[in-house]
Amino acid sequence: MAFSGTRRLMNHLPHLTTQDETNSHLLHLHYSELDDKNFKIHGQTLFYLFILFSLTLLVTLILLYARWYFRFRHLHAPPIHPHAPHAPPTRPAKGLDEAVIKAMPILLHQNGGGVEMECCICLGVFDDGDKVKVLDECQHRFHSDCVDRWLLSQPTCPLCRVSLKPPPPSDLELGGEL
Secondary structure, three states: OOOHHHHHHHHOHHHHOOOOOHHHHHOOOOHHHOOOHHHOOOHHHHHHHHHHHHHHHHHHHHHHHHHHHHHHHHHHOOOOOOOOOOOOOOOOOOOOOHHHHHOOOEEEOOOOOOOOOEOOOOOOEOOOOOEEEEOOOOOOEEEHHHHHHHHHHOOEOOOOOOEOOOOOOOOOOOOOOO
């Protein structure tokens, strides 16, 4: 029976209450006295554990595949022709027009007053004779090449983010009447 180990332990309880040296020897129990048959895994339990593990693995694999599919599906999609009637509209250019960028004044830097100035785009110090662009709206200065590349992709000042887009032409400038 499963209770035989427990019964033997109960038989030794009167001896455990005495305060002699044999108490420490009685507490040393053998493995065979504590063996419990209920810890064995039977066939039906093993079958259910296998099914549970298989389902967990299957769900994990499906979720990983879905994540991969939605992340890389644009790589497998056929190319969209820009002239097709169902094609999404093309995005307008984000930066300024090249004509607007070229119309900005370029100055030659002269170090006067001993204060070193630097371009916040490339973090380079302005040397005497460097081509420097001064933005009209905020008066910030940058290397001409650095700010030109910036303004092709962004229509704002790299430092203070003030908009550099020219105002839209009014009706009077287009020859319209009020």
